[in-house]
Amino acid sequence: MDYVLVNNVVADEQWQQIKAEAPDQEQPNVISLVSAPKLGKYFGESGVNGINLLDRLTQRKYHLGQYRFFNDVPVPYWDKIFVNRDGSISIYDRGSEIAKEFLYPNTRRAAQDVRYTNLDGTLDYIEEYAYDGTIFSNLFYAENEMLEMVFYNQKFQPVVRYYLYQGVINLVTVENPETHQVLQRYNSLLEFYNDQVRSIVTEQDTVMINYMGVELTSLINTESHNILRLSEDPLDDQGNVRGNLADILYDRVKTIQTVQVSAKDYKILQKKGLPLAKIVII
Structure with missing residues (x-):
């Protein structure tokens, strides 16, 4: 081939x-x-x-033709999703902005990701959605530094994890999505x-x-x-x-x-x- x-x-x-x-x-x-x-x-x-x-x-x-509507993202029960005048989307919890949502370019409604922040404004985690709307990954942060990337199957089960140190991926694991047993382990992305x-x-x-x-x-x-x-x-x-x-x-x-x-x-x-x-x- x-x-x-x-x-x-x-x-x-x-x-x-x-x-x-x-x-x-x-x-x-x-x-x-x-x-x-x-x-x-x-x-x-x-x-x-x-x-x-x-x-x-x-x-x-x-699945082409499917997507996640912008107000169908996981937020605390009483939170509100607002479309701002500049086109950005904010998520508010009890009057405070806790996240921003981004849409796929050249779409008006298709959610691309949601970026949640801590009280001090630093990133907490990002949830990414595949083009067809299913949950693709979570990116976890501490003090605005990415520490881990988790990639899911379409049942929202983790399969692959990237672990980072000072911005470099220094461990990759592949796990059984049912048992979470690590099947493969790599010391670098390469x-x-x-x-x-x-x-x-x-x-x-x-x-x-x-x-x-x-x-x-x-x-x-x-x-x-x-x-x-x-x-x-x-x-x-x-x-x-x-x-x-x-x-x-x-x-x-x-x-x-x-x-x-x-x-x-x-x-x-x-x-x-x-x-x-x-x-x-x-």
Whole structure:
């Protein structure tokens, strides 16, 4: 199978480009790494085989056309939800604002998340809703610093947890949603990505990436045929060939077997005297 591996899908234009460049344009096979409540807008399209690492573990299915109405969010019984003149939404408890609600862009009623605050105004926790209105995650804070992210299945049972220290994810656990027994444990987000991507792609598959960041490192130890379709400028701000690209072309990074570049970029790399054996002009 031919896959496109992306970090995240954040905009409609980006999604259209991903589908246009996918090896199988009639039925794009797209793997995404980052958790994203909005992902259902794209992966829920007919004919798209979209695989998100978290959704795969939580077995989440998206239902286009459904959403959570903005006043259908969990609040204390007597609380009031007000739409302010500037379009923002406030939640009041006994006259004091305890939370703000945000809607999905370009919608008038679809709840995206609710951000609850402590008495001193610092964040307490955020509840995120998937594009179809189901509860997607809770993000827990202390002194405005995120400490834990919990991702749920569609029965509102926790399945995956990210634990953070000083803004860095240093532990990921996957648990049985019924018994809460920890089934898998990872010491970093990259370790989690590596293991989950390896469990999806096989040596018979082809995986295409566009960027040399987390997409590249998540392919470590895969046995698939991996292609870099270069979307970045091959040179950095100092006019040198980007380090990861040079390592790929010199085969110091063996994760990528083929590099697809434009004729313009090919000439740039040729002038720099880099090995061109992996390069294919598109």
